[in-house]
Amino acid sequence: MLPERHQIQDLTYLSSEKLGFGGDDRRAIFDLYCTSTSGERFIVEVQKAKQKFFRDRSAFYATFPIQEQAKKGDWNFKLEAVYLIAILDFVFDEDLNDPTVRHEIKLKDQKCKVFYDKLTFIYIELPKFTKREEELQTTFDKWLYVLKHLPNLEDRPHALQERVFQRLFEAAEIARFNPEERQLYEENLKVYRDLKNVVDTAKEEGRAEKAKEVVLSAYTAGLDLTLIAQISELSAEEVRAILREAGYTPPA
Numbered sequence: 161m162l163p164e165r166h167q168i169q170d171l172t173y174l175s176s177e178k179l180g181f182g183g184d185d186r187r188a189i190f191d192l193y194c195t196s197t198s199g200e201r202f203i204v205e206v207q208k209a210k211q212k213f214f215r216d217r218s219a220f221y222a223t224f225p226i227q228e229q230a231k232k233g234d235w236n237f238k239l240e241a242v243y244l245i246a247i248l249d250f251v252f253d254e255d256l257n258d259p260t261v262r263h264e265i266k267l268k269d270q271k272c273k274v275f276y277d278k279l280t281f282i283y284i285e286l287p288k289f290t291k292r293e294e295e296l297q298t299t300f301d302k303w304l305y306v307l308k309h310l311p312n313l314e315d316r317p318h319a320l321q322e323r324v325f326q327r328l329f330e331a332a333e334i335a336r337f338n339p340e341e342r343q344l345y346e347e348n349l350k351v352y353r354d355l356k357n358v359v360d361t362a363k364e365e366g367r368a369e370k371a372k373e374v375v376l377s378a379y380t381a382g383l384d385l386t387l388i389a390q391i392s393e394l395s396a397e398e399v400r401a402i403l404r405e406a407g408y409t410p411p412a
Contacts, residue, residue, distance in 0.1 A: 166196070174194065206247045242279050291304075299322075376406055
């Protein structure tokens with residue numbers, strides 16, 4: 161995900177909680193916060209449930225590793241690069257028709273020339289990654305595959321035989337967890353399933369409401385039952401049920 165000039169050689173894990181300068185300031189809690197041996201800072205966020213202002217949150221979070229580089233005394237304002245990498249289990253609404261999985265955002269001018277190259281946002285929309293195991297070619301492909309499918313994999317796939325993936329599967333093996341790690345895993349899994357259920361239910365309810373609107377609009381416009389069923393992608397009986405619920409008497 162990173163450019164050649166900022167490849168990671170080693171990492172130090174920093175405190176994941178960042179406080180504002182004042183007692184009433186909003187704090188930030190990062191999923192993972194690291195600094196490289198050459199000083200670049202990397203925030204990694206894993207977002208499971210869709211969040212309305214996630215881009216705003218990203219910009220807010222990026223201010224913390226920028227401000228903490230400030231030095232007292234005679235300082236020329238030179239900053240090290242900051243990267244925020246967000247791995248998302250959802251797709252932004254404006255990207256629904258865009259098949260791009262990886263999005264990289266920098267600060268640019270009106271001619272699309274990079275104005276400041278030390279602040280980079282990288283978003284990975286995992287639901288768009290649909291490659292099967294036999295289609296994996298690059299290391300990037302393999303990481304996306306394992307990030308998306310790890311909870312459902314019983315064995316390490318043949319395509320993921322590199323040593324780094326062996327280490328990953330060993331670290332992720334639930335049977336190796338101590339009691340504290342297992343409890344935390346179960347708690348996180350429950351939260352994720354609850355959130356996903358809420359999101360899925362909202363989507364289903366939204367689709368059902370849209371289908372009702374289509375059926376009622378088509379019926380009041382005089383379309384016959386068969387055509388309404390085709391347009392709404394519902395069965396004839398489902399169309400009749402919607403019409404009866406709305407107070408109409410549909411044809412048999």
